[in-house]
Amino acid sequence: MPSSSTTALDISNLHKRFSEPAVNGLSLTVQDGEFYALLGPNGAGKTTTLRMVAGLLEADSGSVKVCGVDAFSDPIAAKQVLAWVPDEPMVYDKLTPLEYLEFVAGLWSMQPDLARFKADTFLESFGLEPHANERCGGFSKGMRQKVALAGALIHEPRLIILDEPLTGLDAGSARQVKKVLSGLVAQGVSIIMTTHILEVAERMADRIGIIAGGQLVAEGTLEELRKQASAEGNSLEDIFLDIVGGVSEGDTQPGMANLLDEKVA
Ligand SMILES: Nc1ncnc2c1ncn2[C@@H]1O[C@H](COP(=O)(O)OP(=O)(O)OP(=O)(O)O)[C@@H](O)[C@H]1O
Numbered sequence: 708m709p710s711s712s713t714t715a716l717d718i719s720n721l722h723k724r725f726s727e728p729a730v731n732g733l734s735l736t737v738q739d740g741e742f743y744a745l746l747g748p749n750g751a752g753k754t755t756t757l758r759m760v761a762g763l764l765e766a767d768s769g770s771v772k773v774c775g776v777d778a779f780s781d782p783i784a785a786k787q788v789l790a791w792v793p794d795e796p797m798v799y800d801k802l803t804p805l806e807y808l809e810f811v812a813g814l815w816s817m818q819p820d821l822a823r824f825k826a827d828t829f830l831e832s833f834g835l836e837p838h839a840n841e842r843c844g845g846f847s848k849g850m851r852q853k854v855a856l857a858g859a860l861i862h863e864p865r866l867i868i869l870d871e872p873l874t875g876l877d878a879g880s881a882r883q884v885k886k887v888l889s890g891l892v893a894q895g896v897s898i899i900m901t902t903h904i905l906e907v908a909e910r911m912a913d914r915i916g917i918i919a920g921g922q923l924v925a926e927g928t929l930e931e932l933r934k935q936a937s938a939e940g941n942s943l944e945d946i947f948l949d950i951v952g953g954v955s956e957g958d959t960q961p962g963m964a965n966l967l968d969e970k971v972a
Pocket residue numbers: 725726728729747748749750751752753754755756957
């Protein structure tokens with residue numbers, strides 16, 4: 708059972724190697740009700756870390772605790788308190804959003820009345836109400852993303868793990884998703900999210916962790932990061948580029964420059 712610990716996520720000395728080390732002794736914590744943004748250049752190990760936390764990839768060593776539950780020795784209990792939303796979410800084309808959400812709620816053995824209430828609430832929050840009874844097969848990528856996100860949130864997880872949740876969303880959809888996430892954090896839910904949209908991390912995150920080469924190279928509030936960086940400017944972009952340098956790992960392209968072109972509402 709989850710403990711009453713105030714730590715929603717406790718990652719300690721996590722390692723994962725493919726042909727090269729992808730995650731190399733990473734440790735970080737996310738407190739209850741905290742919004743934590745995980746930043747890093749391409750190939751830094753962000754997705755690999757989150758996949759291990761979500762129980763989708765076996766770690767070589769280290770430990771992960773989700774709301775006090777050891778995710779490696781008790782993965783089912785850990786999965787009950789977390790939500791995982793990958794960057795390419797999957798929904799069933801032949802189901803309508805309402806059917807999909809009721810199906811997912813059924814997998815969690817939720818009471819039908821509560822499931823319907825939660826489904827209606829999310830469909831409204833994500834502007835999907837008018838499409839509640841249309842099949843997902845005809846939906847745009849952004850609409851499918853919002854349906855998948857609603858499905859991941861319906862069982863009232865205490866820790867939400869999001870990998871690039873805003874990629875591919877238009878400004879209006881991004882705003883809807885950000886509003887839902889902020890509302891959940893205000894209720895005490897914890898979020899760890901990867902993003903290349905630094906403006907989102909700057910605006911939404913309580914704390915920001917920067918990883919490079921599979922290791923946490925900086926962490927703190929925006930103010931704390933400002934003090935750690937020697938950047939002349941003081942935007943998160945300046946701090947980020949100062950800390951990780953301007954070049955992505957294994958990449959000859961300028962680091963975040965192309966990604967920073969993405970703008971959100
Ligand atoms: N299944 C895999 N098999 C082999 N190598 C992998 C696998 N998954 C990830 N890697 C490698 O591990 C390293 C970290 O990848 P990861 O996807 O975690 O980075 P990331 O920080 O999420 O990058 P991005 O910002 O581009 O999504 C990369 O070098 C990647 O090529």
